[in-house]
Amino acid sequence: MSSFQSELNTGLDAVRQAAAVCRSVQASISADSLEKKDKSPVTVADFASQALICRTLQQTFPDDPVIGEEGAEELRADSGATFLDRIVQECGAVGVASNGSEVCDWIDRGGLQEYRPRFWTLDPIDGTKGFLRKDQYAISLALIVDGQIQVGILGCPNMPVDESNPDGQRGLLAWAVKGQGSFLQALDAPDSEPKKIQVTETADSADARFCESVESGHSSHDWSGQIAAKLGITREPFRIDSQCKYLAVAKGDADIYLRLPTRKGYQEKIWDHAGGILVVEEAGGTVTDIHGKPPEFSHGPTLAKNEGMVVTNGRFHDAVTSAVAVSAPVR
Ligand SMILES: Nc1ncnc2c1ncn2[C@@H]1O[C@H](COP(=O)(O)OS(=O)(=O)O)[C@@H](OP(=O)(O)O)[C@H]1O
Numbered sequence: 378m379s380s381f382q383s384e385l386n387t388g389l390d391a392v393r394q395a396a397a398v399c400r401s402v403q404a405s406i407s408a409d410s411l412e413k414k415d416k417s418p419v420t421v422a423d424f425a426s427q428a429l430i431c432r433t434l435q436q437t438f439p440d441d442p443v444i445g446e447e448g449a450e451e452l453r454a455d456s457g458a459t460f461l462d463r464i465v466q467e468c469g470a471v472g473v474a475s476n477g478s479e480v481c482d483w484i485d486r487g488g489l490q491e492y493r494p495r496f497w498t499l500d501p502i503d504g505t506k507g508f509l510r511k512d513q514y515a516i517s518l519a520l521i522v523d524g525q526i527q528v529g530i531l532g533c534p535n536m537p538v539d540e541s542n543p544d545g546q547r548g549l550l551a552w553a554v555k556g557q558g559s560f561l562q563a564l565d566a567p568d569s570e571p572k573k574i575q576v577t578e579t580a581d582s583a584d585a586r587f588c589e590s591v592e593s594g595h596s597s598h599d600w601s602g603q604i605a606a607k608l609g610i611t612r613e614p615f616r617i618d619s620q621c622k623y624l625a626v627a628k629g630d631a632d633i634y635l636r637l638p639t640r641k642g643y644q645e646k647i648w649d650h651a652g653g654i655l656v657v658e659e660a661g662g663t664v665t666d667i668h669g670k671p672p673e674f675s676h677g678p679t680l681a682k683n684e685g686m687v688v689t690n691g692r693f694h695d696a697v698t699s700a701v702a703v704s705a706p707v708r
């Protein structure tokens with residue numbers, strides 16, 4: 378078997394199962410709960426997704442630690458009992474019988490806090506705000522060995538399978554193994570032939586389409602507007618939640634993804650990037666922070682030595698980081 382095949386296959390199975398839970402919970406969000414700004418659906422889905430993925434990783438790779446976004450502390454408290462019951466139910470609905478204490482233990486398998494030579498990183502739902510809006514979100518899983526991302530997986534349950542038919546079938550699964558390219562498959566067609574994906578060939582930054590966060594609190598829209606003007610970009614930004622932005626660049630729906638700090642000192646979380654970065658790089662793209670530095674995955678849960686992120690199809694990366702450097706930070 379070629380390198381990391383077992384890790385890839387285990388990761389894909391885990392992400393598919395987590396996607397099923399996320400879809401089931403998202404479908405239960407009512408207009409009423411949106412109105413009340415009730416965050417419980419995302420809480421239930423977030424924990425269930427992390428529990429199921431950590432469970433699967435533990436079965437196949439019992440010695441691998443995981444740096445995951447969530448922890449079970451609040452679920453173990455008496456006030457967490459109602460949530461825990463719902464999470465157990467949701468796991469049962471996808472065929473995983475469990476009890477509350479098992480679920481908490483699976484979630485806390487994701488509690489590694491420091492660097493190890495080999496570990497997984499997991500965002501069980503990236504784009505929680507998009508999830509609540511019934512919009513885009515992603516499940517992101519990556520394996521990091523000696524500081525290098527070796528496997529990256531993005532489950533995007535609401536991404537249209539056919540970009541030209543946004544109201545048609547939804548759900549994409551993308552993955553990459555270092556040195557082996559990036560691939561895409563419909564989430565609901567695990568036996569279909571995976572399609573190799575490639576970034577765009579756009580050569581002039583003025584023709585580029587860039588994507589950024591929906592939430593201006595996560596990436597400065599004013600600053601990206603200045604950068605776009607410097608690069609001569611006239612197309613409207615593509616605002617989409619979560620690491621679906623990485624997928625948009627990797628499969629050629631956009632040429633650039635800008636993540637521009639809204640305040641000094643914010644440290645990006647590794648799980649918000651690792652899966653997406655490898656999928657873009659293996660599709661031919663380039664990823665650095667806003668200063669042109671490669672992201673460093675050897676400092677625990679955050680990208681402590683980096684700031685923001687710049688993702689491109691690789692044709693004009695330096696022009697973009699230069700435009701970032703000469704524009705005044707709006708944060
Ligand atoms: N201040 C600040 N700056 C940068 N990033 C932040 C900030 N605050 C939060 N976060 C992280 O943003 C993650 C959501 O990513 P996006 O902004 O791309 O999606 S969205 O537009 O909010 O839906 C989100 O991930 P999830 O919590 O998994 O949704 C956060 O980890």
Ligand SMILES: [Mg+2]
Nearest residue numbers: 500503504649
């Ligand atoms: Mg996230």
Ligand SMILES: [Mg+2]
Nearest residue numbers: 446500502503
């Ligand atoms: Mg998350």
Ligand SMILES: [Mg+2]
Nearest residue numbers: 446502504505
């Ligand atoms: Mg979060």
